[in-house]
Amino acid sequence: MEKVIQLSGLQKKFGKFQALSDVTFSVNAGEVVGFIGPNGAGKSTTIRILLGIIKRDAGHAEIFGKDVWKESFEIHKRISYVPGDVSLWGNLTGGEIIDLFLNLHGSGNKQKRDQLIKRFELDPKKKAKTYSKGNRQKVALVTALSADSDLYIFDEPTSGLDPLMEAVFQEEVEKLKNEGKAILLSSHILSEVERLADKVVIIRQGKVVESGTLEELRHLTRTTITLETEGEIVQLKNVLGVYNFQYKDNYATFSADTKYLNDILLAATKLGVKKFEAVPPTLEDLFMRHYEN
Known part of the structure; x- marks a missing residue:
């Protein structure tokens, strides 16, 4: 070009x-x-x-x-x-x-x-x-x-x-x-x-x-995951790459490192996924990463 x-x-x-x-x-x-x-x-x-x-x-x-x-x-x-x-x-x-x-x-x-x-x-x-x-x-x-x-x-x-x-x-x-x-x-x-x-x-x-x-x-910041499972979702809390895990019953929201998404999805499928949403990081997330410090 x-x-x-x-x-x-x-x-x-x-x-x-x-x-x-x-x-x-x-x-x-x-x-x-x-x-x-x-x-x-x-x-x-x-x-x-x-x-x-x-x-x-x-x-x-x-x-x-x-x-x-x-x-x-x-x-x-x-x-x-x-x-x-x-x-x-x-x-x-x-x-x-x-x-x-x-x-x-x-x-x-x-x-x-x-x-x-x-x-x-x-x-x-x-x-x-x-x-x-x-x-x-x-x-x-x-x-x-x-x-x-x-x-x-x-x-x-x-x-x-x-x-x-x-x-x-x-x-x-x-x-x-x-x-x-x-x-x-x-x-x-x-x-x-x-x-x-x-x-x-x-x-x-x-x-x-x-x-x-x-x-x-986008790899510089984390994806926001919203997830509902049939099994006990709290089991995902300690999966590598999961951060800011918040849950009620079998419904959770958390942040995930992009490079660990595959591992997180594999762990979630074992619990029976009923709902899954992934929101990629925005430009504002990227921007704030450099200025919040």
Whole structure:
């Protein structure tokens, strides 16, 4: 697959503070990469380096095979970016701002712009100074999604939007992915990342602590099992890989290490299974594994 973003050994210091340390990951064409971590973890610093706003101290950072600092002008012709806190010109209308940005970008689709204005329920005739935070985000999203870019960088893009508008955004991202576009999505809404992302990169204190597809990462945490048996279910309590075992009569819920699921199932079948449910770990489980400590 074509690599659109390539980061290797990225480092950045602000004074004595090490903001980024050996950050390495990539984003391919037709792929959504979820970039997650709490405030201060290094997400926005990484994105600012990618955009050529700040200069890295060490490592390699390329977009479309071009250096993000030295060739940022050429790179920007082919990317769309939405920050988490959008500032607009108060005396211009939303429609005027969208058109201004699209003209600057040079590849705006007016038909798509009009469709997106309707989908996001934005009034483009109102002046920006009257807009709520959510409406300011809509202006940025309509602009970014109306441009024909090869890479879309979203940094908390749905901040201030209601759930219906979040769903519209997710549908539009899926369209971009199907068109072969590359998407880097940084979001605090883990369910959003879980739905959209092909790959997840978890950053903590400036370091990438996990990366891979959700399926590849699911082994890092436990599956939740709900089970009812004919025999005495308490016998499963001491089976290897069973944790947080809670039961009443012959009904139990517990956590199970993925690698021991086969042994647990064999033990359960000997008791006569009447009900069995297994819920795989969520992205939130994976995330909290790295931050609860």
